[in-house]
Amino acid sequence: MKCKRCRKAAAAVDLPSHHSAFCPECFFVFFRRQVEEGIRKFRLFSPDDRVLVCVSGGKDSLVLWDILMELGYRTEGLHIDLGIEGYSARSREKTLAYASSRGKEPIVVDLHAEGVPIPEAAKRARKEECSVCGTVKRYFFNRVAAERGFTVVATGHNLDDEAARLLGNLLHWDADHLSRQHPLLPEAAEGLVRKVKPLWRVSEMETAAYGFLKGIDYVTEECPMSEDATSLIYKEALTLIEEEMPGTRRRFYQGFLDPKNRDVPGNPVADACREDASKDGKDIGEGGTPRKCNSCGAPTYAETCSFCRLKERVTKPQGRS
Amino acid sequence: MPQKKKEMEVPGPRRVADILADAGIRPTTVIVTQGRKLLTKDQRVEDGETIEILSVVSGG
Numbered sequence: 001m002k003c004k005r006c007r008k009a010a011a012a013v014d015l016p017s018h019h020s021a022f023c024p025e026c027f028f029v030f031f032r033r034q035v036e037e038g039i040r041k042f043r044l045f046s047p048d049d050r051v052l053v054c055v056s057g058g059k060d061s062l063v064l065w066d067i068l069m070e071l072g073y074r075t076e077g078l079h080i081d082l083g084i085e086g087y088s089a090r091s092r093e094k095t096l097a098y099a100s101s102r103g104k105e106p107i108v109v110d111l112h113a114e115g116v117p118i119p120e121a122a123k124r125a126r127k128e129e130c131s132v133c134g135t136v137k138r139y140f141f142n143r144v145a146a147e148r149g150f151t152v153v154a155t156g157h158n159l160d161d162e163a164a165r166l167l168g169n170l171l172h173w174d175a176d177h178l179s180r181q182h183p184l185l186p187e188a189a190e191g192l193v194r195k196v197k198p199l200w201r202v203s204e205m206e207t208a209a210y211g212f213l214k215g216i217d218y219v220t221e222e223c224p225m226s227e228d229a230t231s232l233i234y235k236e237a238l239t240l241i242e243e244e245m246p247g248t249r250r251r252f253y254q255g256f257l258d259p260k261n262r263d264v265p266g267n268p269v270a271d272a273c274r275e276d277a278s279k280d281g282k283d284i285g286e287g288g289t290p291r292k293c294n295s296c297g298a299p300t301y302a303e304t305c306s307f308c309r310l311k312e313r314v315t316k317p318q319g320r321s
Numbered sequence: 322m323p324q325k326k327k328e329m330e331v332p333g334p335r336r337v338a339d340i341l342a343d344a345g346i347r348p349t350t351v352i353v354t355q356g357r358k359l360l361t362k363d364q365r366v367e368d369g370e371t372i373e374i375l376s377v378v379s380g381g
Contacts, residue, residue, distance in 0.1 A: 001361050001363050001364075011361050012358070012359040012360075012361065013359060013361065014361045014362055014363070016349075021361060024359070058379060059377070059379075060379070160378070161379075203349075204377040204378060204379070205349055205350075205351075205352065205377050207377070208352050208375065208377035209352050209359060212352060212354060212359055212375075213359060220375065220376075222379060222380060223380070226379075226380040227380070229380035231380055232378065232380045235378055235380075239347055239349055239350055240347075242349060243347060243348070243349055
């Protein structure tokens with residue numbers, strides 16, 4: 001198969017959803033344009049912004065950091081060591097090795113040192129690991145960005161992630177989550193920095209192909225805490241549809257983001273989307289004016305933010321209740 | 322620990338798409354590599370050659 005762009009070199013990546021196939025060089029052009037268009041369409045950030053890229057050591061986040069550096073944005077990496085035996089050490093090692101190869105040194109937050117390694121924190125708080133992980137990560141994204149003067153926090157969520165999340169939110173008619181599902185979440189209050197997902201137009205396969213062709217050495221194992229993640233079921237369902245009808249996943253998610261579809265009166269999805277899209281987690285999803293957490297100073301509607309409440313439960317001595 | 326990388330030797334010559342179909346792997350969920358090369362689904366793998374199949378699906 002020949003590259004459908006240059007029509008000279010052999011194709012290395014076939015993309016049925018785009019009715020196309022590219023050689024490595026032309027695929028880089030395609031990928032770069034997809035990310036540029038994703039940033040431009042919703043004005044995610046500008047060259048003046050300081051972008052904090054959340055890097056786990058997996059393919060999506062390292063590819064995100066790589067392409068943003070290539071596009072000339074001002075970026076630094078933030079790696080959160082989750083404290084998961086074996087997996088976290090390997091993830092950290094890949095992140096540091098990648099950063100070093102690009103002359104960078106990421107900011108590292110070690111959850112053991114912070115007193116909230118995910119497995120123990122979830123056990124002590126009697127909550128799902130992924131839920132605790134989400135709370136802790138959001139907290140440190142905001143805190144590191146606020147403390148170090150970053151204007152934007154970028155994560156590596158791709159088209160497959162967002163389409164699967166949309167399917168899950170629709171199946172459960174989760175209006176609250178639907179209202180907050182967007183590649184751009186504006187700054188909600190002081191200390192709640194803008195969140196963006198610049199890879200929202202590219203698929204997991206495209207991200208993996210880009211990472212491989214660029215020689216990015218990423219963690220290939222899955223997080224042991226996410227083996228039973230429901231998102232995998234939604235992804236599988238969408239894969240089944242995508243292989244029969246290429247391009248459906250992209251049309252599904254891009255249709256959701258299209259302002260025309262959001263203005264359908266009486267549509268519960270549209271209603272949810274018309275709500276303020278600037279909410280960021282339970283702490284600020286309850287209305288009113290945010291105040292400062294009485295423990296750490298982070299914005300919250302409760303007296304104490306959800307991270308500090310979690311930390312209190314995790315660090316208090318275990319005994320009879 | 323869950324691994325997303327699989328190395329397999331196949332009797333050839335066979336198309337990548339057929340190898341994946343026989344292994345019950347959906348083609349959009351993986352990339353297939355041979356050394357530093359990325360293989361498209363219509364490419365042929367010769368007898369005794371080694372390819373790597375790498376899952377691209379993450380659950381986080």
